[in-house]
Amino acid sequence: MLTVNIHDAKTNLSKLIDNAVKGESFIIAKAGKPLVKVVALAMADAPKARVGFMKGQMSVPADFDEFGRDEIEGLFSGRS
Template identity: 35%
Template sequence: MTIVTIHEAKTHLSRLIARVLAGEEVTIARGKEPVVKLMPLKEPPKSKRVLGTLKGKIDLDKGFWDPLPEEDLALWNGESGN
Protein backbone atom coordinates (compact mmCIF):
# COMPACT_ATOMS: atom_id res chain seq x y z
CA MET A 1 0.00 0.00 0.00
CA THR A 2 1.30 3.46 -0.94
CA ILE A 3 0.62 6.51 1.24
CA VAL A 4 1.07 9.97 -0.27
CA THR A 5 0.39 13.48 0.99
CA ILE A 6 -2.30 15.68 -0.49
CA HIS A 7 0.39 17.80 -2.15
CA GLU A 8 1.97 14.71 -3.75
CA ALA A 9 -1.46 13.49 -4.87
CA LYS A 10 -2.25 16.83 -6.55
CA THR A 11 1.13 16.86 -8.25
CA HIS A 12 1.08 13.23 -9.45
CA LEU A 13 -2.63 12.42 -9.71
CA SER A 14 -2.52 10.84 -13.17
CA ARG A 15 0.39 8.59 -12.14
CA LEU A 16 -1.43 7.56 -8.97
CA ILE A 17 -4.58 6.74 -10.95
CA ALA A 18 -2.53 4.54 -13.29
CA ARG A 19 -1.08 2.71 -10.29
CA VAL A 20 -4.55 2.18 -8.80
CA LEU A 21 -5.86 0.84 -12.11
CA ALA A 22 -2.90 -1.56 -12.15
CA GLY A 23 -4.09 -2.97 -8.81
CA GLU A 24 -2.10 -0.98 -6.26
CA GLU A 25 -3.70 0.55 -3.17
CA VAL A 26 -3.07 4.28 -2.76
CA THR A 27 -4.00 6.22 0.38
CA ILE A 28 -3.88 10.01 0.61
CA ALA A 29 -2.90 11.50 3.95
CA ARG A 30 -3.26 14.94 5.47
CA GLY A 31 0.08 15.20 7.20
CA LYS A 32 0.53 11.75 8.74
CA GLU A 33 -3.21 11.05 9.08
CA PRO A 34 -4.67 8.88 6.25
CA VAL A 35 -7.91 10.48 5.05
CA VAL A 36 -8.94 8.90 1.72
CA LYS A 37 -8.19 5.87 -0.41
CA LEU A 38 -8.05 5.93 -4.21
CA MET A 39 -9.84 2.99 -5.79
CA PRO A 40 -11.21 2.12 -9.24
CA LEU A 41 -14.96 2.39 -9.85
CA LYS A 42 -15.10 -1.16 -11.16
CA GLU A 43 -12.83 -4.15 -10.99
CA PRO A 44 -10.46 -4.40 -13.94
CA PRO A 45 -11.01 -7.44 -16.13
CA LYS A 46 -9.09 -10.39 -14.76
CA SER A 47 -8.32 -11.85 -18.16
CA LYS A 48 -9.45 -11.68 -21.74
CA ARG A 49 -12.18 -14.03 -22.82
CA VAL A 50 -11.06 -17.01 -24.85
CA LEU A 51 -13.39 -18.36 -27.50
CA GLY A 52 -14.11 -22.06 -27.47
CA THR A 53 -13.46 -22.73 -23.78
CA LEU A 54 -16.76 -24.64 -23.46
CA LYS A 55 -16.29 -26.67 -26.64
CA GLY A 56 -17.28 -30.26 -25.93
CA LYS A 57 -18.74 -29.34 -22.53
CA ILE A 58 -22.15 -28.13 -23.73
CA ASP A 59 -24.53 -30.18 -25.84
CA LEU A 60 -27.52 -28.49 -27.50
CA ASP A 61 -30.82 -30.29 -27.96
CA LYS A 62 -31.53 -31.37 -31.54
CA GLY A 63 -34.47 -28.96 -31.72
CA PHE A 64 -32.49 -25.95 -30.50
CA TRP A 65 -32.36 -24.29 -33.93
CA ASP A 66 -35.93 -25.19 -34.93
CA PRO A 67 -38.35 -22.27 -35.42
CA LEU A 68 -40.48 -21.34 -32.42
CA PRO A 69 -44.14 -22.38 -32.40
CA GLU A 70 -46.45 -19.54 -33.51
CA GLU A 71 -47.84 -18.93 -29.99
CA ASP A 72 -44.31 -18.63 -28.49
CA LEU A 73 -43.19 -16.37 -31.32
CA ALA A 74 -46.23 -14.14 -30.75
CA LEU A 75 -45.29 -13.79 -27.07
CA TRP A 76 -41.66 -12.88 -27.97
CA ASN A 77 -43.05 -10.21 -30.32
CA GLY A 78 -45.16 -8.72 -27.53
CA GLU A 79 -48.44 -9.99 -28.90
CA SER A 80 -51.04 -11.74 -26.79
CA GLY A 81 -51.05 -15.50 -27.20
CA ASN A 82 -54.84 -15.62 -27.76
Protein backbone atom coordinates in the same frame (compact mmCIF):
# COMPACT_ATOMS: atom_id res chain seq x y z
CA MET B 1 -0.07 0.11 0.50
CA LEU B 2 1.33 3.40 -0.71
CA THR B 3 0.54 6.48 1.37
CA VAL B 4 1.05 9.93 -0.15
CA ASN B 5 0.47 13.40 1.26
CA ILE B 6 -2.03 15.74 -0.38
CA HIS B 7 0.62 17.84 -2.13
CA ASP B 8 2.31 14.79 -3.67
CA ALA B 9 -1.08 13.38 -4.66
CA LYS B 10 -1.93 16.59 -6.53
CA THR B 11 1.48 16.64 -8.20
CA ASN B 12 1.37 12.98 -9.29
CA LEU B 13 -2.36 12.41 -9.63
CA SER B 14 -2.27 11.01 -13.17
CA LYS B 15 0.44 8.49 -12.30
CA LEU B 16 -1.32 7.49 -9.07
CA ILE B 17 -4.62 6.97 -10.89
CA ASP B 18 -2.94 4.88 -13.60
CA ASN B 19 -1.44 2.68 -10.88
CA ALA B 20 -4.78 2.43 -9.05
CA VAL B 21 -6.47 1.23 -12.26
CA LYS B 22 -3.82 -1.49 -12.43
CA GLY B 23 -4.78 -2.61 -8.92
CA GLU B 24 -2.36 -0.57 -6.80
CA SER B 25 -4.68 1.39 -4.52
CA PHE B 26 -3.23 4.16 -2.36
CA ILE B 27 -4.00 6.34 0.65
CA ILE B 28 -3.96 10.13 0.73
CA ALA B 29 -2.87 11.60 4.05
CA LYS B 30 -2.70 15.07 5.59
CA ALA B 31 0.06 15.69 8.13
CA GLY B 32 0.64 11.94 8.26
CA LYS B 33 -2.99 11.17 9.12
CA PRO B 34 -4.73 8.93 6.54
CA LEU B 35 -7.79 10.62 5.05
CA VAL B 36 -8.96 8.63 2.04
CA LYS B 37 -8.25 5.38 0.24
CA VAL B 38 -8.29 5.46 -3.56
CA VAL B 39 -9.22 2.24 -5.34
CA ALA B 40 -10.23 1.51 -8.93
CA LEU B 41 -13.90 1.06 -9.73
CA ALA B 42 -15.03 -2.19 -11.30
CA MET B 43 -14.33 -2.09 -15.00
CA ALA B 44 -17.28 -1.81 -17.40
CA ASP B 45 -16.11 -4.86 -19.32
CA ALA B 46 -16.14 -7.08 -16.23
CA PRO B 47 -18.19 -10.26 -16.69
CA LYS B 48 -21.83 -9.76 -15.84
CA ALA B 49 -23.97 -12.19 -13.85
CA ARG B 50 -25.57 -14.74 -16.13
CA VAL B 51 -29.30 -14.79 -15.55
CA GLY B 52 -30.77 -18.19 -16.28
CA PHE B 53 -27.47 -20.09 -16.29
CA MET B 54 -29.07 -22.92 -14.27
CA LYS B 55 -32.08 -23.28 -16.59
CA GLY B 56 -33.02 -26.93 -16.91
CA GLN B 57 -30.80 -27.95 -13.97
CA MET B 58 -33.58 -27.90 -11.36
CA SER B 59 -37.33 -27.84 -11.14
CA VAL B 60 -39.81 -26.10 -8.87
CA PRO B 61 -43.02 -27.97 -8.05
CA ALA B 62 -46.20 -26.30 -9.31
CA ASP B 63 -47.59 -26.15 -5.75
CA PHE B 64 -44.41 -24.82 -4.14
CA ASP B 65 -46.19 -21.74 -2.78
CA GLU B 66 -48.57 -24.01 -0.85
CA PHE B 67 -45.88 -25.67 1.30
CA GLY B 68 -46.52 -25.01 4.98
CA ARG B 69 -49.61 -22.88 4.32
CA ASP B 70 -51.58 -24.29 7.28
CA GLU B 71 -48.65 -23.89 9.67
CA ILE B 72 -47.98 -20.32 8.56
CA GLU B 73 -51.65 -19.36 8.84
CA GLY B 74 -51.70 -20.89 12.31
CA LEU B 75 -48.69 -18.87 13.40
CA PHE B 76 -50.23 -15.61 12.19
CA SER B 77 -53.65 -16.31 13.65
CA GLY B 78 -52.32 -17.35 17.06
CA ARG B 79 -52.90 -21.07 16.59
CA SER B 80 -49.67 -23.01 16.87
